[in-house]
Amino acid sequence: MTIRGLLPSALIGAVASARSMTPMATIATARLAGRLTPGRLVLLDHPVFKLGALFMGVAELFGDKLKSAPDRTVLLGLVARVASAGIAGAALAPRGRERDGAAIAVAATIPLAYLTLDGRKRAMTRMGQTRSGLIEDALVVAAGALTVALAVRR
Structure with missing residues (x-):
């Protein structure tokens, strides 16, 4: 296994750095379309979590435009990014390398x-x-969608 297999995990971590909910929303969209992630993803197989991830992804896009929106580097924002990146990074990693994928995604997200x-x-x-x-x-959603589209399969 080369590092290339973990590239989607790193890229989804970059996506999470700008929009914390976009990684989960793009994976939920792929799962609703019948696509499978390379890594195991039990959480987003539950309909409530899929719909919740989609809702949160859309809500974040609107909320980000508010004057009262906090910086993405406040503690709660970083926690959300780390959680989302970790789950998405694991899901996009090759089977058996989920922990590596999560670690790489988180390592990309924070800085x-x-x-x-x-x-x-x-x-x-x-x-x-x-x-x-x-x-x-537009840039972040496109990057997330492309990353997930290239990593998932039917």
């Missing part, structure tokens, strides 16, 4: 949360909170 926050703040000064957030949403 990138600070980098993506810095980038977002710079973009906000140039184009405002809503516009910069919509652009970031």
Whole structure:
């Protein structure tokens, strides 16, 4: 097994750095479409969790545009990113390498949360909170969807 097998886990960790719920929402979408993740994923096989992940993913996209939205690096934000990245990273890792996938996803998420926050703040000064957030949403959701689409199978 090469490191390439764990690349989706690292990429989904990068996605979680910017939007904590997007990894879970993209995997839930794939599971609803009948796709299987390489790693075992018991949690999102339950309908309540699938729908909850989708709801949380959409809610986060709206909530991020609020003036009162906290930075992604506050403790609760980091905890949500770590949890989401870990679960998604494990699901996208090859079977038997779920722990490695979770660790790689989390290792990517934490430092990138600070980098993506810095980038977002710079973009906000140039184009405002809503516009910069919509652009970031489009990039992050596309990256999450592409990562999951390339990693799952029928």
